[in-house]
Amino acid sequence: MTTFPASTELHELVLPAHANHHGTLFAGQALQLMAKAAFLAGRSAAQAEVVMAGVTGTDFLCPVPVGHRLSLRARVSRMRRSSMTVCVTASADRPGVPAKEVLKGVFEMVAVDVNGRPARINRSHLNKENA
Numbered sequence: 001m002t003t004f005p006a007s008t009e010l011h012e013l014v015l016p017a018h019a020n021h022h023g024t025l026f027a028g029q030a031l032q033l034m035a036k037a038a039f040l041a042g043r044s045a046a047q048a049e050v051v052m053a054g055v056t057g058t059d060f061l062c063p064v065p066v067g068h069r070l071s072l073r074a075r076v077s078r079m080r081r082s083s084m085t086v087c088v089t090a091s092a093d094r095p096g097v098p099a100k101e102v103l104k105g106v107f108e109m110v111a112v113d114v115n116g117r118p119a120r121i122n123r124s125h126l127n128k129e130n131a
Contacts, residue, residue: 007075008041014068014092024063025070030090031058033072034105038086041074042109045084046121050109053083058105068092071099082118083110 012018012033020026035052042050064070071091078085090103113119 007073008037008044009074010037010040010072012070012072014064014066014070016066019066022063024065025068027060030060030064030070030103031055031105033070034058034074034088034090034103035107037072037074037088038105038107038109041076041086041088042084042107042111045076045079046109046111047125048111048119048121050084050111051116052107053110054108056085056106056108059103061102061104062100064092064102068094068097070102072103079121079123081120083108084121085109 010033014025018025018029038052039050069092072088073090074086074088076084077087086107086109088105088107089101091099092102093099111119111121
């Protein structure tokens with residue numbers, strides 16, 4: 001069994017500029033933040049540049065009001081020759097309000113070379129364990 005590097009965690013304050021006309025996080029902004037977390041986790045695990053090949057699913061579980069802190073966590077769940085699956089979850093909270101899961105998604109990332117072509121992921125840096 002191969003274990004991948006620790007997950008990536010990002011924090012963002014939901015500001016009015018990130019909100020829709022209801023005063024909650026705009027879905028497009030949420031997707032952008034989730035993609036950023038997936039990119040950082042993928043690049044860290046692959047130790048190479050990565051690009052997004054697809055989003056296989058996203059769930060917007062509940063609205064995130066302006067003023068809440070959004071905490072995004074991304075982890076690589078599968079790695080192949082040049083591609084990987086990155087799972088992203090997000091919770092929202094504010095002082096005095098417990099954190100609540102608000103977003104989740106699955107992103108497919110591909111390691112690329114300097115020409116933007118798929119490249120083999122060098123796994124020599126990964127921690128190998130015997131199951």
